[in-house]
Amino acid sequence: xxxxxxxxxxxxxxxxxxxxxxxxxxxxxxxxxxxxxxxxxxxxxxxxxxxxxxxxxxxxxxxxxxxxxxxxxxxxxxxxxxxxxxxxxxxxxxxxxxxxxxxxxxxxxxxxxx
Amino acid sequence: xxxxxxxxxxxxxxxxxxxxxxxxxxxxxxxxxxxxxxxxxxxxxxxxxxxxxxxxxxxxxxxxxxxxxxxxxxxxxxxxxxxxxxxxxxxxxxxxxxxxxxxxxxxxxxxxxxxxxxxxxxxxxxxxxxxxxxxxxxxxxxxxxxxxxxxxxxxxxxxxxxxxxxxxxxxxxxxxxxxxxxxxxxxxxxxxxxxxxxxxxxxxxxxxxxxxxxxxxxxxxxxxxxxxxxxxxxxxxxxxxxxxxxxxxxxxxxxxxxxxxxxxxxxxxxxxxxxxxxxxxxxxxxxxxxxxxxxxxxxxxxxxxxxxxxxxxxxxxxxxxxxxxxxxxxxxxxxxxxxxxxxxxxxxxxxxxxxxxxxxxxxxxxxxxxxxxxxxxxxxxxxxxxxxxxxxxxxxxxxxxxxxxxxxxxxxxxxxxxxxxxxxxxxxxxxxxxxxxxxxxxxxxxxxxxxxxxxxxxxxxxxxxxxxxxxxxxxxxxxxxxxxxxxxxxxxxxxxxxxxxxxxxxxxxxxxxxxxxxxxxxxxxxxxxxxxxxxxxxxxxxxxxxxxxxxxxxxxxxxxxxxxxxxxxxxxxxxxxxxxxxxxxxxxxxxxxxxxxxxxxxxxxxxxx
Numbered sequence: 001x002x003x004x005x006x007x008x009x010x011x012x013x014x015x016x017x018x019x020x021x022x023x024x025x026x027x028x029x030x031x032x033x034x035x036x037x038x039x040x041x042x043x044x045x046x047x048x049x050x051x052x053x054x055x056x057x058x059x060x061x062x063x064x065x066x067x068x069x070x071x072x073x074x075x076x077x078x079x080x081x082x083x084x085x086x087x088x089x090x091x092x093x094x095x096x097x098x099x100x101x102x103x104x105x106x107x108x109x110x111x112x113x114x
Numbered sequence: 115x116x117x118x119x120x121x122x123x124x125x126x127x128x129x130x131x132x133x134x135x136x137x138x139x140x141x142x143x144x145x146x147x148x149x150x151x152x153x154x155x156x157x158x159x160x161x162x163x164x165x166x167x168x169x170x171x172x173x174x175x176x177x178x179x180x181x182x183x184x185x186x187x188x189x190x191x192x193x194x195x196x197x198x199x200x201x202x203x204x205x206x207x208x209x210x211x212x213x214x215x216x217x218x219x220x221x222x223x224x225x226x227x228x229x230x231x232x233x234x235x236x237x238x239x240x241x242x243x244x245x246x247x248x249x250x251x252x253x254x255x256x257x258x259x260x261x262x263x264x265x266x267x268x269x270x271x272x273x274x275x276x277x278x279x280x281x282x283x284x285x286x287x288x289x290x291x292x293x294x295x296x297x298x299x300x301x302x303x304x305x306x307x308x309x310x311x312x313x314x315x316x317x318x319x320x321x322x323x324x325x326x327x328x329x330x331x332x333x334x335x336x337x338x339x340x341x342x343x344x345x346x347x348x349x350x351x352x353x354x355x356x357x358x359x360x361x362x363x364x365x366x367x368x369x370x371x372x373x374x375x376x377x378x379x380x381x382x383x384x385x386x387x388x389x390x391x392x393x394x395x396x397x398x399x400x401x402x403x404x405x406x407x408x409x410x411x412x413x414x415x416x417x418x419x420x421x422x423x424x425x426x427x428x429x430x431x432x433x434x435x436x437x438x439x440x441x442x443x444x445x446x447x448x449x450x451x452x453x454x455x456x457x458x459x460x461x462x463x464x465x466x467x468x469x470x471x472x473x474x475x476x477x478x479x480x481x482x483x484x485x486x487x488x489x490x491x492x493x494x495x496x497x498x499x500x501x502x503x504x505x506x507x508x509x510x511x512x513x514x515x516x517x518x519x520x521x522x523x524x525x526x527x528x529x530x531x532x533x534x535x536x537x538x539x540x541x542x543x544x545x546x547x548x549x550x551x552x553x554x555x556x557x558x559x560x561x562x563x564x565x566x567x568x569x570x571x572x573x574x575x576x577x578x579x580x581x582x583x584x585x586x587x588x589x590x591x592x593x594x595x596x597x598x599x600x601x602x603x604x605x606x607x608x609x610x611x612x613x614x615x616x617x618x619x620x621x622x623x624x625x626x627x628x629x630x631x632x633x634x635x636x637x638x639x640x641x642x643x644x645x646x647x648x649x650x651x652x653x654x655x656x657x658x659x660x661x662x663x664x665x666x667x668x669x670x671x672x673x674x675x676x677x678x679x680x681x682x683x684x685x686x687x688x689x690x691x692x693x694x695x696x697x698x699x700x701x702x703x704x705x706x707x708x709x710x711x712x713x714x715x716x717x718x719x720x721x722x723x
Contacts (some may be wrong), residue, residue: 027689032465043503046504046505048501048531048532048533048534049480049530051530052480052481052483052484052531052533053480061387073474076359076476077475077476077477078476078477078478078480079476080478080501080533080534080536080538081534081538081542081544081553082501082502082534082538082659083538083632083659084501084502084504084505087505087657087694087697088505091666092666094657094662094663094664094665096538096542097438097662097663100468100472100542100662102474103472103473103474104472104473104474106473106474107472107473107474
């Protein structure tokens, strides 16, 4: 193809592989259902810990997908694992096991986590 | 009278038996020491004390006799299997005992030889018949017949398990098979071997006829040693493979029963008490048919018997998989012949895995800011609806109506959202975290001064009963409390004559033993019809928070199977006493599913004032 000079320069190309974070990939491997989330917020609405704190599983999942786990992991520590989010999830995500898996893949400490 | 026929009191054929027996005794001794050493100090002390307490001694003897020898529990469940197991266990035990009695009576100086009572007939001969001698011969042959009949059933069971009432049996390992076939061989071979010597050493209705029938074969002295060698080899093979097969449950159970009666808890995945428990599994496979997950064939291998096998083999991947998948309904444990703490063992596994792998510690600092409850006082009832009730608002609303109708003065503990009771955390293996929730709730409840804590969730109720240890507070499930109100005449209800079926929630029924209170109360407002399987054998609704990994697709068939079981007698309504069962059943039920309080609230007697 003739290069007219209007193509994307390498510096302007967005490479999705570079953006995807390996930890989320590891989480996805353990919990394939995590990508099923439609961010409807039912989990947040029914959350027991949400009564006392600003815990929101919806926000946690979104931030993990964006590779910004530090913002929301402390939130996840408030979870009492009561499982109501699992009962209301319209996508049938096993949220309790997801939360436990996040704890195993991420963790608080960078060095410990991988 | 009898006298010794082989003066050397020895023949090389005894060697396989002596080797096998010595090996098994040594193995069991080492295993016993290992189990005792692995027990924590406090548990060891408790165990030692229980061994010298008269009531526990009595209980131990009774349990060993009834459970290990006579299999009373199995008799109650399945007569054919009960007969099969007790005939082999008790029959063999009696043959050993009578063999020793004979040795003591006729030739006590040989008692120190391990093999002598076993091969008594080979070494002895009859001088003159006495009534006493014939009596022992008769007993020996009688118990041999009993064992052989048991073995016959065992063989039939192996190939056609449905005849004896089992849908599925355990898939055996190679060593299990060697053990099984050698066990099957022992007693027919003993029969033949004793048939040879029946001419000189005496016999009764089993051994003498076979001596006559096979006279030509058995009167040839060259065949005698072959037969006794074969018998000894079968015994020796069985004893040698025993520690590596399911038959290890025979010696283990004798240790497990006193340990269980001492009240030791399961603390470890495979050490100490847990080890004794793992080795006591006879792989009978009762848990396979019991497991509600068995409705799907792919989950059959997640039954307790396979969990035990995988933990014993240190197969970490499968052990964890099974441990996390289990619904913790406890049905297998309640039907288990050796009372295996199937849930406790799995919980220990989950806990050790969580401690090792989870790097996100819980932070319940926010609980400190939760304000204490207003003083309730000892006249009022404190009502804890539990966190699940926010998804089933009909439950607290109905409880409110019933309590008001009965004129009970009460206070809601959690009208604006509750702190979780801690059981879901505990079930997921995060025991230390659960303890912090328990501590906070306990502080709130005890601080309120209430004397009665009313709970409308079976899951919460169980942990309140088991782990809270509330001082001066009586925890009551609403089924118990409302039934008491009806019995006392404080709550007046009308009978609507609808047909109802009651579902026993796992945590309330098998977990806390409450079966009758809800049935009595429901009997006052409707007509109860039985489910196919109920009480101890009730089937989990499939919604349990106990399972960590079971997905919706896998839960649905369980729920449907449980519903089929409940609706067998065409009830108009299904009634349950757990918000989670209510929610799970409502999804697929062909008839309305109601909460216990909801049904009562609908049948309140209207009084004109």
